[in-house]
Amino acid sequence: MKSIISVENLIFEYPQGEECEAIRAVDGVNLEIEEGSFVAIVGQNGSGKSSLAKNLNGLLVPTSGSVKVKGIDTKDDETIWELRQNIGMVFQNPDNQIVSSIVEDDVAFGPENLGINPLEIRDIVDEALDSVWMGDYKKKAPHLLSGGQKQRIAIAGVIAMKPSCIVFDEPTAMLDPQGRRDVMKIIKELNVEGITIVLITHFMEEALQAERIIVMEDGKIVMDDSPYKIFDNIEKVRAVGLELPVIIKLISELRKNGIDVPKNIFDIEGMVNYICQ
């Protein structure tokens, strides 16, 4: 498969003024993300996963190394807008990324910035809102909606720009369980439609739904594999300081107690099928 994002030797430092040494958030990351894939990036606080995400669409520019999206370098000022149209980003706090006091105007913000014809924008906005099941809330004020609904509006705002890849930076961290489920469902639907997904998350249950998990620690990639292989190595995941998903804990406890759960089971669905056999 063709890769859509390629990161080469990425080092990113937050400058700290003259006297202090710069803080190195991302330390020599090499990464290829394939078109249409669903990648989760996990790691503890301060592991550099958010800094890496902001490097992907040029919100932060590499201190050294390079990031290319569809062959466009994030360092190039002239093509930065084309790049950002290609790679959308959804942030953690739904409140702080909604620009307008009417839902549909907020979704239109991106296409308006791209200079799309007003008549076309109307259709794009309707379509984007429908795809996050918020079509009925077009004329509502965002501050009257729930956190999950607001986050869905933010996602619609990104979809409306027709990106080929969306980076989600802990999109569910501030949501209640229902909002979290809705957002995850939308993310998976978008992936099925062919949009490349990079999901940064704290929740292992969410990471488990991706096809590839990247584990970060101290700005470096320490593990990079399919969920099945990552959670096969329980000790290493624990050593990085990550919480195991409940289902993985269950499987490992069962194995300890002499029940031989087949190696290819690592999600709830597979477990249910196995138990019901």
Place this chain on the structure above:
Amino acid sequence: MIRDITLGQYFPGNSKVHKLDARTKIIATIMFIVELFIVNNFYGFALATATMFMIIKVSKVPVRFMVKGLKPIFIIIIFTFVINVFMVDGTILFHWKFITISYEGLYRAFFMAARLILLILGSSILTLTTKPLSLTDGIEKLLRPLNKIGLPSHEIAMMMTIALRFIPTLLEETDKIMKAQQARGADFESGSVIHRAKSLIPILVPLFISAFRIAQDLAMAMEARCYKGGKGRTRMNEIKFTRSDIYASVFLAAFLAMIIGTRYI
């Protein structure tokens, strides 16, 4: 409490006034306010009041709702009325010890009060019938000619849009901070006015910090969605000057002529 103020609120509706171009309404409001100061006699005020009520009728905003909007400035109206009644010299109508009421004073007081009330009604009908966003759009378009002398009209409109959007968010934030401080024993309700004002200072500091944090997040989100200023930007809802705007303008011109006419009666 802050939510009770109707001045600046939007009253959803679908009337002829609601549908007018925001630019027409902004200009009409400014002209109406200027006219209130041209008026110098009873006929003029009668005409202005009649016109005002006609517009309110057409806009289908309940009169009760409009009157409620007058409440916060009621004290100011009473105050100007009283000052005018007692302070203006002229033909004495009533005299008792140090209190004198003159004919001119009474006359002036009534005009002043009528002027203030009409001023408030006039400007609230603008905000009541125009969505905040159309209003900022209208202002942007009206200010556009001033771009040539370096006035950033798009940026001003964008700032207003964002300010409107974040009023509820910042109110929520204030509420959160106050509750957190109350939970730790802060007292905002008792003591003298000065004492209470002082106890609000510890709220402002975290509020400012959180406002800056929100601003930073928002700037990043806007950049991620390709915001690069007003250049090359299109609008989903282009505001349009329609036939009814022409009628409204003709009506407005006629009203202006009549108001000037009343000066010579």
